[in-house]
Amino acid sequence: MTSAAAQQVQQAIRQGGAEGMALRLAAVTREDGSLDYRMGFDEVSDDDISITSEGIEVVMEPEYAPLLDETLLDFARLEGEEEPQFIFINPKDANYAPPQGN
Secondary structure (H helix, E strand, O other): OOHHHHHHHHHHHHHHOOOOOEEEEEEEEOOOOOEEEEEEEEOOOOOOEEEEEOOEEEEEOHHHHHHHOOOEEEEEOOOOOOOOEEEEEOOOOOOOOOOOOO
16 A cells, blocks of 8 residues: 555545544456456454555455455556546556556
């Protein structure tokens, strides 16, 4: 998780009254091979995989780990977009394009 994403998650925690909850991530493979990402705040389960990134507790069910284990969560404005958004940067995603150097 980048610091920009962590700041946005912290803001969402405060605004949503989700203090004490973890950021839960999930991903499923679409028919075209791309990934559909899901995220929200949730209680931690005994079976969850849990990591802390940028001070944010991130959890996922073990079944999602193979799809998410190399993923970076960022919060940025994409080219052509007005507002910044959460971006999953994942080389396992069929739509992944590595960042271009300047």
